[in-house]
Amino acid sequence: MSYNDFGRRLRDNLQAFPDNFFKIGEGLNGSTISDQEAIQRGYLGSAVVYTIVKRISVAIANLPIYIYDKNTGEEITSGDVHDFVYKPNDFQSFNEFWEQLVTFYELTGEGYIYNDVESVGFMGGRQVILPPQNVEINNYDSSILSNVQSYDFNNALFVKKIDPEFVMHVAMNNPTITGLQDKNGLSPLQAAQNILNASNNIEIALSEYFENRGVSALVSAAGDAGQSMQPSDQTFLQKALNRVIGGADKMNSVHVIKTPVTVQQLNASSTDMQTIENKTQLIRELSAVWGLPSVLVNDNATATYNNVKEAKKEAYSELYIPTFYKIAAAYERKFLSQFGDYCLGVKTSEIDALNPTPTERRKEAREDVKAGIITPNEARAEIGLEEINDPNMNVAGAPAKQTTQNER
Numbered sequence: 097m098s099y100n101d102f103g104r105r106l107r108d109n110l111q112a113f114p115d116n117f118f119k120i121g122e123g124l125n126g127s128t129i130s131d132q133e134a135i136q137r138g139y140l141g142s143a144v145v146y147t148i149v150k151r152i153s154v155a156i157a158n159l160p161i162y163i164y165d166k167n168t169g170e171e172i173t174s175g176d177v178h179d180f181v182y183k184p185n186d187f188q189s190f191n192e193f194w195e196q197l198v199t200f201y202e203l204t205g206e207g208y209i210y211n212d213v214e215s216v217g218f219m220g221g222r223q224v225i226l227p228p229q230n231v232e233i234n235n236y237d238s239s240i241l242s243n244v245q246s247y248d249f250n251n252a253l254f255v256k257k258i259d260p261e262f263v264m265h266v267a268m269n270n271p272t273i274t275g276l277q278d279k280n281g282l283s284p285l286q287a288a289q290n291i292l293n294a295s296n297n298i299e300i301a302l303s304e305y306f307e308n309r310g311v312s313a314l315v316s317a318a319g320d321a322g323q324s325m326q327p328s329d330q331t332f333l334q335k336a337l338n339r340v341i342g343g344a345d346k347m348n349s350v351h352v353i354k355t356p357v358t359v360q361q362l363n364a365s366s367t368d369m370q371t372i373e374n375k376t377q378l379i380r381e382l383s384a385v386w387g388l389p390s391v392l393v394n395d396n397a398t399a400t401y402n403n404v405k406e407a408k409k410e411a412y413s414e415l416y417i418p419t420f421y422k423i424a425a426a427y428e429r430k431f432l433s434q435f436g437d438y439c440l441g442v443k444t445s446e447i448d449a450l451n452p453t454p455t456e457r458r459k460e461a462r463e464d465v466k467a468g469i470i471t472p473n474e475a476r477a478e479i480g481l482e483e484i485n486d487p488n489m490n491v492a493g494a495p496a497k498q499t500t501q502n503e504r
Contacts (some may be wrong), residue, residue: 132229139203142292144379145285147393148386149202155416157195160446166437177435184223196225197423202386204228205268205281207423208247211431213262226263233265233279244279266426288385291378387415408449417442454479468493 139146163172163181172178184193201207208226232248234257246257247265267281285292376395383390389407424440432438444450452460461475472489476482483489 135203144382148388152202153195153198156198156420157191160443162441163438164441166439177438200228205283207266209264211262264426264430266423284385291381412449
């Protein structure tokens with residue numbers, strides 16, 4: 097494939113993108129994707145979507161989560177409710193369980209947990225995550241306030257009607273519903289379909305271009321027109337050159353011809369080289385759909401230490417923790433309420449991205465002392481140093497005693 101063919105194919109693939117961009121919830125053919133399609137085309141069909149969802153699910157699953165008594169604030173470190181939360185089943189750890197739950201939630205807009213009390217008894221129920229693509233919500237009737245009669249789980253081998261008492265269902269906001277009887281969430285991929293299609297088209301065009309790039313140079317015998325290189329010399333020279341500079345398959349290979357020719361360097365046009373920028377822009381668009389800063393999804397164009405640090409802080413504050421609390425609220429209502437007034441919380445003090453480094457903490461303490469906000473001894477206590485027995489060190493606005501080398 098030549099540079100011109102590559103550029104032409106890319107432009108053809110992207111031609112419909114701007115016109116279709118704002119058809120939220122529809123594909124390029126105007127159809128709405130199912131949960132199964134969201135998983136197949138999104139998670140399995142796009143490296144970008146896979147990376148986004150993987151980052152979100154792993155980050156949430158590894159939050160420093162704890163259980164506490166809502167009335168006393170006391171952390172629960174043992175007992176029935178502790179085991180129920182941290183030992184969901186015999187096959188998954190707490191982290192694996194939550195990673196799977198969040199993965200389905202971020203891909204399909206829904207998450208289901210079935211507390212399989214029929215097998216092992218209520219207080220020791222085995223929690224199982226139901227794939228949303230296999231669950232159908234069965235209401236009592238079609239009225240606007242109808243409650244759920246059953247969650248019908250269909251795995252192609254059998255259909256199991258599950259009592260809603262034993263199913264936790266959490267759904268993303270869905271403005272396309274027509275009433276309270278519609279309880280399905282809206283997958284982010286419904287809004288991102290056109291961006292995803294454009295991104296996948298770019299990936300295909302890039303892949304085909306690099307796989308079929310062909311020769312990068314022509315080498316011919318020098319001399320008058322009509323003079324030819326001997327076939328044996330031609331074969332020997334071509335093999336020798338390709339051993340030195342040839343890449344995988346045909347990448348950067350050199351073709352040796354018999355007769356002299358005028359060689360023209362094949363360079364990519366500015367339009368063709370716009371491809372990488374287009375791909376970067378689509379990464380940013382897909383990241384925005386999930387609310388994840390694109391610098392955390394291999395968008396290295398503007399990556400610096402400071403903005404990566406701020407991006408991580410933003411991801412925890414605006415995405416990971418709020419998403420966890422939304423799912424946790426449904427989990428508490430459905431399951432933890434059976435044990436008492438228990439809630440799930442996040443120990444933000446244990447999240448490095450949300451807390452200043454020791455150097456930053458010392459700088460903040462020093463500035464607070466200079467501003468007269470805290471005393472020097474209070475500043476020392478904040479950074480983990482012992483109090484100095486000096487009356488001036490307990491006066492706001494007093495100059496702080498310099499720390500020794502051992503205290504730094």
